[in-house]
Amino acid sequence: MKALIVDDEFNVRDVIRHLGQWETHGITKLLEAKNGHEAKSLIEKERPEIIFTDVKMPGMGGIELIEWLDSISYPGKVIFITGYNDYSYMRKAIQHSSFDYLLKPIEYEAFNHTLEKSVQAWKVDFEHAEVLEDVKKLRRNQLATAICLGDRSDSISLAEFLPESEGYMLTLLSFYQMHNPDFYIQKLSDDLTDRKLGYAFSLKTDLNLCLV
Known part of the structure; x- marks a missing residue:
């Protein structure tokens, strides 16, 4: 399985990269993108099953990215990671079928629990x-x-x-x-x-x- 981290801040991507128990949950390839445009190219080429994305990024943010994913009925699981504790973002995420929503600063247990849940949910969907x-x-x-x-x-x-x-x-x-x-x-x-x-x-x- 593949996972994609989308965030314009290198430090955030670095933290997530080291935080996740990737191999434990079956992730064999980890991809990174600085914004939604880079993410779209990677998604079309690599087809990652799990996507972690920031909400606000230059060029194309997480909301626009998930709207695009929703428009093509993308089967992967999308998790928002953001410092904005704003209900309007949560509502947008729910409208476009995001799997979960995590707030910065990211906690180790919460992150890996969400990673495990998203992988299991994808496997169930894939079997169906x-x-x-x-x-x-x-x-x-x-x-x-x-x-x-x-x-x-x-x-x-x-x-x-x-x-x-x-x-x-x-x-x-x-x-x-x-x-x-x-x-x-x-x-x-x-x-x-x-x-x-x-x-x-x-x-x-x-x-x-x-x-x-």
């Missing part, structure tokens, strides 16, 4: 998301199989998983004599999705068949 994605994937594959068998009644639902287009070209791939092609089908599907070209469906009638 994995289960939900498995259900969605099964539904997509069932729809594709039904269409291949001649049932076009729910073809519009299948189109919801595809990029917008006036038409689609279909290809049937056979993973001949391969024991378990699921891994390769998923890699193909991920690549097509990332490039907004299409999707790869594993057919339920024959696990070695893939509809692209």
Whole structure:
């Protein structure tokens, strides 16, 4: 797991860096940014699960950062760290789904308790998301199989998983004599999705068949 510290003061970042029991709670990479703009670039590149951010920073502050995170439905946990004991900041944080709110000066026990809670909460959310994605994937594959068998009644639902287009070209791939092609089908599907070209469906009638 990765954690990101966002604060314009080096001393504050240094304190947090040495304060956190990072490895104990599964954090293997610690990132730092001086403001919201730097944080956005790091978040897009590194995808940290846990984010600690100051409220007031030059250029782009913590409120603007969490508003952006909320707008893209970012799954990470965000904790505000600030010296401003102001209800308006707390209200903004709550509105944009921040996980917690810590006041400076930061206390060792309070900080690590919040770190532990945020990591556990992220793990629970991640497990739920994995289960939900498995259900969605099964539904997509069932729809594709039904269409291949001649049932076009729910073809519009299948189109919801595809990029917008006036038409689609279909290809049937056979993973001949391969024991378990699921891994390769998923890699193909991920690549097509990332490039907004299409999707790869594993057919339920024959696990070695893939509809692209």
